[in-house]
Amino acid sequence: MSNVTVCARFRPLNSKEKRDNGDKICIRNLDSETFVFKDEKDEDFTFCFDRVFYQESQQADVYEFLALPIVQADAVNAINGTIITYGQTGAGKTYSMEGLGILECDGEQKGLLPRVVDGLFECLRSVDEITKYTVKLSMIFSLLRVKVLQYLLEILFLRDLFDLSKDNLQIKEGKLQGIFLYGVTESLVSSTWINLQIFHETLTYTEMNMASSRSHCAYIFTIQLETAKDRRVKTGKLILVDLAGSEKVEKSGAEGRVLEEAKTINKSLSALGNVINALTIGTPGKANHIPYRDSKLTRILQDSLGGSSRTALLCCCSPSTLNSSESLSTLRFGARHAIGLTSEAKHIRTSTRVSCIEDKVDKKQTMPSPIKDASCERILNKLREKMDVEDVNLLEELFMKEGIIFNSNSAEDFESAYKDITFRTITSLHQTVEELVRTVEKLKRENKVLKAKLAVADRFDLHGRNAEGDALYNFDKISGIAFLVGPPNGQTYFLNTAGRYCDGSLIVDFLASEAMTLIRHLSSLPILTLIFIFSAPVESIDFNYPAVFNFGDSNSDTGGLIAGLGEHLEPPNGQNYFKDPAGRFCDGRLIVDFLMDAFELPFLNAYLDSVGFPSFRRGCNFAVAGSTILPATASSVSPFSFGIQVAQFFRFKAQVLELLAKGKKLDKYLPAKDYFEQGLYIFDIGQNDLAGAFYSKTEDQVLASIPNILLELETGIQKLYDQGGRRFWIHNTGPLGCLPQNIATFGKDPSKLDELGCVSSHNRAAKLFNLQLHALSKKLQANYTDANVTYVDIFSIKFDLLSNYSKYGFEQTIMACCGYGGPPLNYDSRISCGQTKNLNGTSVTAKGCQDSSEYISWDGIHYTEAANEYIASRILTGKYSDPPFSDKMPFLLRLKF
Numbered sequence: 001m002s003n004v005t006v007c008a009r010f011r012p013l014n015s016k017e018k019r020d021n022g023d024k025i026c027i028r029n030l031d032s033e034t035f036v037f038k039d040e041k042d043e044d045f046t047f048c049f050d051r052v053f054y055q056e057s058q059q060a061d062v063y064e065f066l067a068l069p070i071v072q073a074d075a076v077n078a079i080n081g082t083i084i085t086y087g088q089t090g091a092g093k094t095y096s097m098e099g100l101g102i103l104e105c106d107g108e109q110k111g112l113l114p115r116v117v118d119g120l121f122e123c124l125r126s127v128d129e130i131t132k133y134t135v136k137l138s139m140i141f142s143l144l145r146v147k148v149l150q151y152l153l154e155i156l157f158l159r160d161l162f163d164l165s166k167d168n169l170q171i172k173e174g175k176l177q178g179i180f181l182y183g184v185t186e187s188l189v190s191s192t193w194i195n196l197q198i199f200h201e202t203l204t205y206t207e208m209n210m211a212s213s214r215s216h217c218a219y220i221f222t223i224q225l226e227t228a229k230d231r232r233v234k235t236g237k238l239i240l241v242d243l244a245g246s247e248k249v250e251k252s253g254a255e256g257r258v259l260e261e262a263k264t265i266n267k268s269l270s271a272l273g274n275v276i277n278a279l280t281i282g283t284p285g286k287a288n289h290i291p292y293r294d295s296k297l298t299r300i301l302q303d304s305l306g307g308s309s310r311t312a313l314l315c316c317c318s319p320s321t322l323n324s325s326e327s328l329s330t331l332r333f334g335a336r337h338a339i340g341l342t343s344e345a346k347h348i349r350t351s352t353r354v355s356c357i358e359d360k361v362d363k364k365q366t367m368p369s370p371i372k373d374a375s376c377e378r379i380l381n382k383l384r385e386k387m388d389v390e391d392v393n394l395l396e397e398l399f400m401k402e403g404i405i406f407n408s409n410s411a412e413d414f415e416s417a418y419k420d421i422t423f424r425t426i427t428s429l430h431q432t433v434e435e436l437v438r439t440v441e442k443l444k445r446e447n448k449v450l451k452a453k454l455a456v457a458d459r460f461d462l463h464g465r466n467a468e469g470d471a472l473y474n475f476d477k478i479s480g481i482a483f484l485v486g487p488p489n490g491q492t493y494f495l496n497t498a499g500r501y502c503d504g505s506l507i508v509d510f511l512a513s514e515a516m517t518l519i520r521h522l523s524s525l526p527i528l529t530l531i532f533i534f535s536a537p538v539e540s541i542d543f544n545y546p547a548v549f550n551f552g553d554s555n556s557d558t559g560g561l562i563a564g565l566g567e568h569l570e571p572p573n574g575q576n577y578f579k580d581p582a583g584r585f586c587d588g589r590l591i592v593d594f595l596m597d598a599f600e601l602p603f604l605n606a607y608l609d610s611v612g613f614p615s616f617r618r619g620c621n622f623a624v625a626g627s628t629i630l631p632a633t634a635s636s637v638s639p640f641s642f643g644i645q646v647a648q649f650f651r652f653k654a655q656v657l658e659l660l661a662k663g664k665k666l667d668k669y670l671p672a673k674d675y676f677e678q679g680l681y682i683f684d685i686g687q688n689d690l691a692g693a694f695y696s697k698t699e700d701q702v703l704a705s706i707p708n709i710l711l712e713l714e715t716g717i718q719k720l721y722d723q724g725g726r727r728f729w730i731h732n733t734g735p736l737g738c739l740p741q742n743i744a745t746f747g748k749d750p751s752k753l754d755e756l757g758c759v760s761s762h763n764r765a766a767k768l769f770n771l772q773l774h775a776l777s778k779k780l781q782a783n784y785t786d787a788n789v790t791y792v793d794i795f796s797i798k799f800d801l802l803s804n805y806s807k808y809g810f811e812q813t814i815m816a817c818c819g820y821g822g823p824p825l826n827y828d829s830r831i832s833c834g835q836t837k838n839l840n841g842t843s844v845t846a847k848g849c850q851d852s853s854e855y856i857s858w859d860g861i862h863y864t865e866a867a868n869e870y871i872a873s874r875i876l877t878g879k880y881s882d883p884p885f886s887d888k889m890p891f892l893l894r895l896k897f
């Protein structure tokens with residue numbers, strides 16, 4: 001095998017291509033290395049690659065031919081290697097690199113990445129001379145991927161992998177380490193990291209592909225090994241790069257920020273092409289300038305491309321004639337290098353990077369040490385003859401710091417390359433500084449304006465705005481009293497009085513709304529990105545709760561209603577995770593389940609569920625579906641209102657303490673005494689008080705009842721505090737108006753719906769409730785100086801999810817997955833999920849949809865497991881809580897390819 005292998009891969013036609021273009025393909029297979037390509041004008045081109053993987057090719061074939069030789073060389077000899085996938089968006093780069101997403105990924109579909117990890121460890125273990133090895137993984141993503149990564153990591157509760165305080169990622173070169181990322185934290189790879197290989201994101205849509213990510217992604221494995229023979233430590237690097245789509249910017253349909261990013265990406269792709277070209281067709285015997293510094297991408301790959309490093313390029317293409325022009329340009333990119341490589345690989349001139357570090361060298365060293373070798377000194381001496389000492393010293397410093405690669409054969413040739421590089425570095429530094437000065441000035445100005453506007457908005461916030469900046473009632477935060485204003489006040493904008501002495505918005509509304517627009521605008525500004533890191537063992541945020549005591553309704557009921565009233569829940573409830581309904585009104589796990597996971601505690605058992613040996617060691621769930629904060633009435637679904645749940649807690653605690661006092665026999669089933677103080681008390685209740693009230697009350701009556709509801713909640717929490725509880729999370733109520741159940745009943749008149757299709761009155765009630773609940777939690781915190789009271793803004797998370805559902809990977813926003821009636825709501829109040837009933841003389845079943853992970857609403861009242869998982873991940877960012885618990889937020893290192 002030569003040092004560089006270039007292959008082409010054609011994926012099978014996708015459904016869009018088949019639909020729009022039938023089975024027409026642009027290639028004719030000649031053999032395993034050659035094919036004829038027909039372009040748009042019917043012209044034939046014959047291409048020859050080291051290997052061509054046609055549509056039916058298997059992932060294992062690609063790995064064995066392309067990656068295995070590199071893995072073997074790397075693992076045993078610590079030779080650097082790079083594997084790159086290149087091609088237009090949707091051509092199969094990520095599929096080849098990673099395989100399918102984590103959920104679908106069977107053994108055969110595994111991509112290069114997991115196979116490389118397996119292969120690497122297999123080789124390392126099988127070579128006898130290797131006595132010790134470590135493998136570190138760094139991951140680098142550009143803007144769009146970072147967001148996806150962050151999202152995924154949050155879902156996986158791995159936020160600690162990011163440390164927002166780090167924003168100074170630098171690319172350095174050390175004599176010993178080669179190119180390395182300074183400012184990046186590395187940790188050891190264990191087998192668990194590979195669970196993260198699920199980067200089939202759907203974040204930024206372009207016309208090229210329904211799930212495109214216009215961004216590069218690099219996985220950098222650093223392998224250190226020690227051999228028995230000489231006890232020397234060798235270091236090698238294996239880099240896997242999944243490049244961003246190579247299509248023409250115009251064809252991608254990108255606009256605005258995405259367009260800017262697309263242009264940067266195209267620049268770095270062409271820089272990569274130039275580097276490979278310079279490496280492969282450089283003039284023998286002549287110092288050849290390799291333009292590594294033209295992009296961050298090539299800089300990072302610098303010591304893994306060329307020399308004795310092994311490089312594999314996989315050019316991924318669509319076989320459809322629909323994409324023939326992009327496929328042709330991908331193949332030409334590959335062929336340019338394929339030709340150079342097969343005949344001229346020997347001319348690649350950069351230095352080999354098998355780094356040997358003496359055993360004694362401090363392995364923790366991360367900065368390049370300014371070691372000079374003889375040729376470096378010779379060159380500097382020559383420079384000294386021509387320049388004054390200060391300039392030479394400066395250049396020397398730059399030389400060492402920037403780790404400029406040089407060829408010791410010719411000082412003259414190097415000198416000219418060096419001058420060229422130095423000149424360009426200094427010019428580009430000047431430009432960067434000028435740009436930065438301009439940006440800082442501009443930001444300062446924007447900041448000033450924003451501060452002024454925020455001050456106005458803040459003031460207004462005290463008089464009636466929640467986190468979304470939506471107008472609510474005039475509300476006195478301190479006393480918690482709502483003042484009612486009669487219609488037709490508010491008729492123009494708010495459709496109810498909205499507490500304003502006006503027919504619509506006040507001046508302050510307009511000001512605040514402008515401020516909110518600005519804030520949103522600011523938060524959507526592109527972050528210079530990049531980043532990442534890590535690997536296992538992964539630490540999660542240390543919440544340090546020994547137990548959880550949960551009070552609530554169906555949103556967090558883990559079997560209370562079923563046990564308490566002896567009712568039945570039918571499949572497909574619970575189909576996803578538990579494989580039976582598991583007492584939950586959901587296809588799988590609830591938010592509270594995901595929180596328990598994040599706290600590293602087992603799922604909560606329901607207090608009322610006594611059959612078997614339920615363990616309450618780590619807490620107890622008093623939540624029961626249908627429960628209200630206010631005492632139950634004859635028409636209540638659940639008799640276990642909040643007051644009853646608190647009373648049950650009293651009984652629970654008393655009995656636990658009594659049993660614990662009798663001996664240690666039951667220790668493993670019961671919370672320790674101090675858990676009652678150190679444990680977390682979660683309150684997720686109130687939805688039924690509001691939603692239920694709308695059936696018999698006017699909106700104004702519902703709103704007027706809120707202080708009373710909250711008084712009841714406060715009384716209960718006070719009792720728990722008196723019992724020793726000190727750590728409280730108060731979840732607010734979600735956008736009730738967006739539940740199909742409420743839309744079906746209260747949204748028949750379209751004028752009652754907002755722009756999302758949600759019932760406005762219900763959402764207004766939820767917002768006012770939340771505003772007062774927030775005030776209550778502040779008041780409790782002020783009263784309980786020895787306690788922690790955290791308000792969790794579930795409403796904002798859910799509302800954002802519903803508003804931007806596609807961004808978060810959902811296909812449906814409002815419609816229920818499990819129900820009866822079909823679009824737009826698939827909800828019928830007469831029949832609940834999983835039930836079969838006779839409706840109008842016909843037997844019908846409320847069935848589940850095919851893929852509940854595409855839906856936010858499970859049964860028209862509750863959220864799906866997929867939505868719950870997302871919501872929990874947002875809660876755990878700490879950004880939606882007051883006070884925030886984000887001390888240990890993920891880090892983001894910012895850098896742009």
Ligand SMILES: Nc1ncnc2c1ncn2[C@@H]1O[C@H](COP(=O)(O)OP(=O)(O)OP(=O)(O)O)[C@@H](O)[C@H]1O
Pocket residue numbers: 010011012014055087088089090091092093094095096100209211212213214243244245316
């Ligand atoms: N060889 C293949 N066999 C089966 N399916 C494939 C193959 N290659 C790609 N696909 C499918 O085609 C779709 C697009 O592939 P993929 O996401 O890998 O494209 P990409 O080139 O990485 O695009 P992007 O630049 O947007 O990341 C995916 O659904 C993927 O599963």
